[in-house]
Amino acid sequence: MDGAVQTVYPRKNWSSMVLYNCGHPKNKVITPEVVSTQTGAFLHRFQWLEDEEIGSIPFVWNFLEGHNRVGEGDAATFPKAIHYTRGGPWFEAWKHCEFADLWLKEKDECVKEAKK
Known part of the structure; x- marks a missing residue:
């Protein structure tokens, strides 16, 4: 980072x-x-x-990119909230990290909405 x-x-x-x-x-x-x-x-x-x-939440609500894993064919392990623990796609060095596409899509949608 x-x-x-x-x-x-x-x-x-x-x-x-x-x-x-x-x-x-x-x-x-x-x-x-x-x-x-x-x-x-x-x-x-x-x-x-x-x-x-201190209680707990399912890991998919605090999915640590680079640490947690999605189980093959297991939709229940797909993240609902992602914590980019090592750096996110807003950094040049991490623009291709796991789930970067989701973050970039959301960013593009927010920018488009703000321009309306």
Whole structure:
């Protein structure tokens, strides 16, 4: 991507797709002030929660390009939301990454719609 060093930390890819249970008492700490003042580590690692308080979603809703795989002939494994973990097709070096065609098609449709 941009040459930045990647840091390994717990729960790293969990924060790439998040659904918050706003009714959970521990999530009440996530206020605009906390989001504006806490470290990225605090937020990306969900440090206000214990592991057992964090649910899961099917991997197809947080499909990590370059990591997850579509099973041959298995439509249930096709991504519904893609996280371009290594860099996406908006970067020259990644314009041919897996699922780039889907992203580029969406971009073209958005640009066309914006011009109307």
